[in-house]
């Protein structure tokens with residue numbers, strides 16, 4: 001569903017050079033739920049942003065399906081992200097002037113499609129936001145904002161969902177319900193989910209766990225649930 | 227060090243009323259490390275903000291030491307927060323145009339005091355930010371930003387530190403080092419730390435864990451480390 005080939009992302013140069021990604025190759029298989037773990041600063045968010053076309057690589061390539069996203073025009077890249085990719089940002093990136101509900105359906109609104117309303121209701125129920133839909137982000141708790149971001153990424157049933165620490169601000173019960181919902185999405189809808197997490201019990205919901213350090217993959221395991 | 231007496235915080239009214247705090251009384255003892263846990267939306271951040279004078283109560287009182295903070299002028303409240311309280315926000319609230327280092331010493335700069343440089347070096351080392359000090363928040367990973375927020379709260383050696391999920395975006399090794407540092411601060415400097423967390427292994431570093439649900443305390447335990 002997505003992969004990188006020898007991807008490097010380098011900030012600065014000389015003494016202040018930071019190799020956020022350092023020749024990293026990863027293959028994310030369609031219909032699989034992959035967890036990405038690693039120390040703070042090891043390149044996890046950078047990898048996710050480069051795979052989703054939110055950032056460009058210094059060298060190497062990133063593919064969504066067979067499309068080399070480094071070759072796309074800005075317009076085509078924007079369309080690809082809006083229609084085929086769901087992204088849960090580490091900092092949520094919600095629109096402050098829109099309600100939770102409006103934030104959730106924004107990608108479809110922009111795309112001129114209408115969301116599958118029965119699916120949307122399932123998503124909203126799974127993240128437990130039924131009675132917060134009319135509130136704006138500033139009127140929501142940290143974990144509620146995180147759940148709006150998760151619902152927004154899942155609502156349009158995109159091919160691939162990139163989730164950057166989607167349960168970091170949630171208690172284990174709420175987080176567990178969301179992870180189970182994502183596990184089922186992978187099985188029932190054949191979606192591909194790539195999730196960065198620092199929580200081993202969250203990673204246990206994935207089929208495979210990939211470990212990063214200093215911008216490269218250092219280890220990989222298949223989980224019992226695969 | 228701090229306490230609330232029958233504190234209530236109510237948003238909205240009638241059908242849309244949300245009782246974020248519902249007659250909550252809590253006593254935070256000087257020199258203790260208290261963890262606050264509970265489901266997403268249960269009132270943890272609201273309690274912290276009201277205790278630190280960042281938000282006012284609908285009814286009831288909040289005290290820092292013997293000072294009823296509901297009675298302070300805006301000016302005195304600002305001074306109290308700047309000089310006696312350290313706050314790690316759930317969303318960090320870093321200044322985007324300042325470097326990590328400048329963000330960390332900002333409270334002292336505003337107060338016209340100079341930070342204890344040997345203490346500051348210990349804090350920066352404990353959070354592992356020695357080689358990221360000159361970078362601005364947008365050039366830092368999520369966990370690095372969180373660590374800047376933690377360092378900023380600890381740097382001025384305030385009487386009380388309120389930390390709202392300070393390790394949510396950190397791998398267990400980095401998070402563990404910060405929690406140990408905070409545990410030692412409580413023992414060596416007699417500081418008071420109040421930490422919201424969703425992570426039971428983080429809460430295990432505290433002397434006492436208080437559990438919230440629906441704006442009230444529902445349970446409390448002393449931990450083995452007390």
Ligand SMILES: Nc1ncnc2c1ncn2[C@@H]1O[C@H](COP(=O)(O)OP(=O)(O)OP(=O)(O)O)[C@@H](O)[C@H]1O
Pocket residue numbers: 132135138139140141142143144169170171237238244245246264265266267268269270271272273316
């Ligand atoms: N301005 C507001 N208007 C209406 N409701 C609000 C407002 N601010 C907060 N709330 C509600 O108050 C409740 C408590 O919020 P709070 O931020 O204290 O929760 P929390 O325990 O910190 O949750 P989390 O673990 O998700 O961070 C939530 O249901 C939230 O939606």
Ligand SMILES: Nc1ncnc2c1ncn2[C@@H]1O[C@H](COP(=O)(O)OP(=O)(O)OP(=O)(O)O)[C@@H](O)[C@H]1O
Pocket residue numbers: 011012018019020038039040041042043044045046047090358361364365366367368369370395396397
């Ligand atoms: N614009 C930039 N300039 C310089 N360095 C940067 C920039 N953006 C990111 N970095 C660095 O790249 C490295 C990787 O960052 P990344 O956000 O991918 O880490 P991460 O694994 O997601 O960490 P975390 O778990 O803390 O979120 C970090 O050391 C970070 O400081």
Ligand SMILES: [Mg+2]
Pocket residue numbers: 044045046090164367368369
């Ligand atoms: Mg990150």
Ligand SMILES: [Mg+2]
Pocket residue numbers: 141142143270271272316390
């Ligand atoms: Mg909160």
